[in-house]
Amino acid sequence: MGRRRxxxxxxxxxxxxxxxxxxxxxxxxxxxxxxxxxxxxGRDSLKGAMLLTPANSVHTFGMRMPIDVAYxxxxxxxxxxxxxxxxxxxxxxxxxxxxxxxxxxxxxxxGVRAGTRIAVEEE
Numbered sequence: 618m619g620r621r622r623x624x625x626x627x628x629x630x631x632x633x634x635x636x637x638x639x640x641x642x643x644x645x646x647x648x649x650x651x652x653x654x655x656x657x658x659g660r661d662s663l664k665g666a667m668l669l670t671p672a673n674s675v676h677t678f679g680m681r682m683p684i685d686v687a688y689x690x691x692x693x694x695x696x697x698x699x700x701x702x703x704x705x706x707x708x709x710x711x712x713x714x715x716x717x718x719x720x721x722x723x724x725x726x727x728g729v730r731a732g733t734r735i736a737v738e739e740e
């Protein structure tokens with residue numbers, strides 16, 4: 618992803634597994650202010666994940682479901698992963714440049730945890 622700005626769109630999230638394998642996940646990219654502000658609001662589910670960029674915090678006010686939230690640095694390395702219930706405010710992460718959101722429980726299934734590196738393929 619580097620330092621270039623991402624546009625709204627779709628792609629694939631690639632999670633590097635410790636044993637040399639990868640997990641590929643459908644990805645929605647929210648690169649505009651409007652898309653980041655809307656995020657997952659009003660949705661009952663999400664197939665895959667949503668990348669908010671640039672971003673260093675999120676909230677779950679108005680959400681209908683709990684979500685997993687991963688904070689990423691500029692090199693797409695996971696800084697922290699949290700599960701947030703609806704109606705919560707996440708504190709800003711100073712080193713975070715991007716935020717990845719998914720349905721609660723998804724990130725543990727994909728192997729996303731602090732220290733994991735991800736990649737993004739845009740379509």
